[in-house]
Amino acid sequence: MALLLVACGVESDRFQLSGRFLNMNQGEFYVYSPDGDIDGIDTIKVVGGRFTFERPCERPVMLMLVFPNFSEQPIFAEPGKSVEIKADASHMKEMEVKGTKANEQMTTFRKQTASASPPEVVKMAETFINEHPESPVGLYLLRKFFVQGLSPDYAKAATLAEKMMSKQPKNGPLIILQRQMEQMKNSMVGVKAPRFSGPRFGGGSVTEADLGDQIAVVSTWASWSYESQEMQRQLRRIARASGGRIRLVSICLDADRKACERIVERDTLGAYPIIFDGQLFECQAMKQVGLSTVPDNVIYHHGKVVASGLNLGALKQKLEEL
Secondary structure, eight states: HHHHHHOOOOTTTTEEEEEETTTTTTEEEEEEEEEESSSSSSEEEEEEEEEEEEEEOOEEEEEEEEESOOOOOEEEETOOOEEEEEEEEEEEEEEEEEEEHHHHHHHHHHHEEEEEEHHHHHHHHHHHHOOOTTHHHHHHHHHIIIISSOOOOOOHHHHHHHHHHHHHOOOOOHHHEEEEEEEEHGGGGOOOOOOOOBBBBTSSSSEEGGGOEEEEEEEOOOOOHHHHHHHHHHHHHHHHHHHTTTEEEEEEESOOOOHHHHHHHHHHGSSSOEEEOSOGOOOHHHHHTTTEEEEEEEEEEEEEEEEESOHHHHHHHHHHHH
């Protein structure tokens, strides 16, 4: 079947990915699209060390392959194109991806950075974007090293994104990322607490005045996110133990007021200001503060951001330090 597909070529509105793995006779891995071009996750099965995956493709998109060891590999799909992977399952870092310029650029970058230190890799990513602002690989590197990394650099990301936009003005995911970064700049360390306002659950409004001038945390939660609810419980415990030195403001991102009300009553969240407007991720106060997901958080000390986007362990440690 694989040979027949290759012989017949790929239709102009489809994309084909095929591959050959040494030391993997049978198995499976997964493919998804970080930009939502695939609904959910698809499974790719390896039989006899080979696989073939084909899907509709009307415009260039980025797919992510997830291997059994949970490592990920970006694949840049284009209409009417075929891409081939050759790899040894015991040495995945040496994987070869050929078939389009973008995939070959990604392969070259991965090999060049294989033995580099993390700071060197970030510098090489910046160099790649500056030298190839037209490449879709740049968007992947921008997200990975400047937006979603352990130490995001939104200022540098904004500069690099602007350069890419000059060559890719119609790149939808890049446009969306630019807007998100514009929103997230308010949660950058060192930035002064922004002015914000939102309807308070139970009546009235919540503003930046509710943060006080000592230690404050603004966080997001939703009834459908257990992780965010646990974060709220831990934050309440820490705030109570602080003797009033820590103030809390939370933003509920539910659309259903009753769903929000059930959690408030069950976990007695009403002791602290809650913003609820039923607008989900379009909540204006969330955008003003610079938060973008669930759970998410930003910590202020003396009116300035000292940390943001922390997981529960790091959040508790930071508050203890303060």
